[in-house]
Amino acid sequence: MASGPDSSDFFDLLPDPILLLILNRVSDIKTLLRCRSVSRRFNSAVPQADSLLLRVDRVISSSDDDDGVSFFSALFKSLLTSLHHLVSPPPTGKQPPENPTSAAPPPPNSPSQILRSFDAIASLRIELPSGDLRLEKGTSIKWVARFGKTLRSCVILAFKNGGDSTAADSGGGLKMRVVWTISALIAASARHFMISEVVREQHSLSRLVVYDRDNEGTVIMDKDGLTESRDSGGDVAAEETNAGGMWWRNNRTTVPAVGMRMRHEARMELSGGMVLEGATLVVVRPVGGGGEDDDEWLVEEAFGKEGVWAEAVQRLIKSRSYILEMNSF
Structure with a gap:
């Protein structure tokens, strides 16, 4: 100057x-x-x-409880609770949880409060400090989910690291692969609920991406999905958990009844020498939301055409597929 x-x-x-x-x-x-x-x-x-990046450094306040309970451990408890309800439905006459839309507004360090300082956001990225899930040692999950008012699609790549001594089997069988899939869906639906207030308040928003620094999972909402979500008000399920003062409650968007097309290889060695045990690719859509012919472009849209994960999913997409269906949860 x-x-x-x-x-x-x-x-x-x-x-x-x-x-x-x-x-x-x-x-x-x-x-x-x-x-x-x-x-x-x-x-x-x-x-x-109008083009912003919000980096979330912490998901719990400085007044953490003595047990050090984090949002992610609370989310994992939510996963276990949901799995229990899937195999053991609640007894007849039990009332569903109240809709949490009447809950108190979030404190000033929530994304929606921070973003109220901006008037014309068109493109927003929110970066979380880490992935949501902590599964068994040696297991990795990569997922990309697209949402409107609820889930539109989710592409999941899960595997065990072949270089880890604990990955001696081929991924734990079908039961373990279903757990991987459900865990990714719950993580995605929790992130979607987290941003619901941002979606309602930022009317000029045309693209919203929520991802984490570990490159575990990504939630994407395009212009059509954002409009659909605002018009509908969303659909949420309450999961009350004491999570040490976190700034969003442990709630998630309801996952609709879905069809899952699963492909699997017991062992896969990639061109760079990386070995994947129990490599599993799952394409998830709401029931009636498309067929096998749509899988390839969804996978490419999620993982691209280049890179180690793109190579893995491009090989898996050619494998034999198995169809599973799951009720809303």
Whole structure:
């Protein structure tokens, strides 16, 4: 910046569209909020940024309970509860949980509260600090789910690391692969519920992606899905859990009745030398939401055409498939 009595702030020479382009390239919300203190012009321009990245550093407050219960452990308890209800339906006459839409508003550090500082968000990415699930040692899951008011599709790749001494079997059989699938669906539906208030409030939003730094799972909502979700109000299921002061309750969007097309190879060695034990590819859709002919483009859309995971799913998609159906949960 120039100095002297006739000096001016060079940013003042930039037209507003160029300044907004720079702010959109910055995208990180924490940085943008700091920029508001630079000048009056920045303070008025920052809320107009339309391409944002919100990095969530923690999902529980500083007042963690003594047991150190995290959102992720609470979510895993939710998984076990849901599995129990799937195999042991509640007795006749038991009332369903109350709809939590009347719950108290989230505290100020929730995504919806933070994003209220912005007026014209079109594209939003939310980065979570880690993956949601902690399954048995040596197991990895990669999933991509697309949502409207509820689940539209989910592509899941699960396997055991062949380099791990605990991965001596071929993935634990059908029962274990079903557990992998259900765990991914519950994780996806919990993330979808987490962003439901953001979807309702940000009317200019046309694309929303929620992912994690571990590259475990991704939730995607496009323009049509966002519109459908706002119009419907969503469908949620309550899972009350004490999770040490987390800023969103352990609720999730109801997973509809789904058809699952599963493909499996006991052992797969990829071109880079990586070995996958019990490699499993599952394509999940609501019942009546498409057939086997649609699987290939859903898989490509989820994992792309290049990279280690793309290679794995492209090989698995050619394997024999097995069809399973699951009721809403």
